[in-house]
Amino acid sequence: MFRDKAIETLSSEGLQKLQIERLQQTLKRAQSVPFYRERCKEIGIAPHDIQTYDDVRKLPFTTKKDLQEGYPFGFLAVPMSEVVRIHTTSGTTGKPTVVAYTAEDLESWSELIARNLTMAGMTSDDIFQNMVNYGMFTGGLGFHYGSEKIGAVTIPSATGNTHRQIEMLSDFGVTAIHCTPSYAMRIVEVVEEMGMSLPKLKYGLFGAEPWSEAVRAELEKRLGVEAFDSYGMSELFGPGVAFECPEHDGLHIWHDAYYVEIIDPKTGENLPPGVRGELVVTPLLKYAMPLLRYRTGDITMLMPEPCPCGRGMRIARLTGRTDDMLIIRGINVFPSQIEHIVMQIPGVGDQFMVTIERVNHLDEMSISVEITDDVFNGELDQLTKLQSRLVDELKERLELRTTIRLVERGSLPRFEGKAKRVIDLREGM
Amino acid sequence: MKNNAYLIKQISIFSENKPGKLAHVAKVFQDANVNMMSFSIAEAEGFGVIRALVDKPEMAFSSLSKKGIHVAYTDVIAVRMKNQPGGLYEVAAALAEAAVNIEYSYAFAGCHQATLILRVDDIDAAIDIIQKSGAYVLKPEELLCPCE
């Protein structure tokens, strides 16, 4: 279902005209921020200089670090009297980043969320339980306002007290939920422990952390929902920036509200559709805090094919952060890509470890993978086949030759929290 | 399979190529009071498979499994070679003629006569053919050396 079919399916000249217009307006608004005024002056660029998409590449990037240095209100483009809300992002290091909203900002943001919910199939007949943090985190209020906008019954249950959450899900006949995929797994477990079922539940909207197709299958089966991936970040309003349509093949990133580029995180060069790199976003409808070419640090790609649903630009599901990127023989590789390729091959256990060395001035990548019990049938053959299948798949998908070491289950290190699966021995070169 | 009585359970063990691996397996056998009568190692890139004949295959299997070592049973046959030239040739030729493939073989240093361990793709047919060729196929209990 469409909320605004004309805008959602806008394409070619119409889209370009709208985006260029809004890029110019954004650049104009950004001139009220000293940081941007100075940068644009240095480069010698003014709003009317943006006439084509190529012109956007002349604009300066904005990084998370820039925003942190502007703490608290250095990036405000409007007087404080026009600001109606402030959120902060939970920075893992250093000071938080402040994000501010005017009334128009909140209106645009909740409209985008409403569009996402409608795209998923939700209507005013739905009962929506919003099981995310309602504090400074943008996920709570963002979805709350969007859900009210489509007229759904909105339950601000926030986080915590899983039994109480489940009681509400059941007693109120909740049809749609929003939470992190890991909390959804927790709900599933407790529901099953309690010997309950939630037959009314139809939609599961999951975001705020990366989750795999395996988790999707699990959640859809055990929770009885259609699962939708949601992407966003506070600097770009919050959640709702991009969302899956019922095709579940990439996320539509709303082209009337965000101008999207994919760049090589090392060189800053733009990358074509189909190639993974860092997502760079210029929001087109932000008033309180306009941003130019914001480097999200998230890794994705533009999907080269149009979506059968008729909507515009899609990005692939997120596969990692730029901080994790490896460069091997000049090729950008993300540990999450390796994980994705390796783990889907039958016979591979749930642990792997990547080692990168420099041998005769060449980068050599070797990957140790644990084998499963059932793949070993006593013959060498089965294992050499597994080994060459891994080498072939990695070669095809990463364009890199790797050495595969098959190791016993239990022999690789286990991690609590964030796994460190890469050992780079090239340091100091 | 009609020739069940002749099937010998070889213990096949996944082994990373790293020092001390065989010693580790030997230690597990020793602790479980399993006697290794013969073994051979097949190697690939970075790993291999240790093929062992033991007196107590079930005990060997479970004690290795418990240590987290990948282990599997492989059915093989044991052929006592005639102590005369051409003994091996006759067996191999008979199998080849019947299109039975020998995947691998290794000698078993029994205490009396040279014994050949064979892994073939059609074990039932192989037993018939070898017996017809006049060679003697051992039953598992005949592998154990009576001297011990």
Ligand SMILES: [Zn+2]
């Ligand atoms: Zn679509």
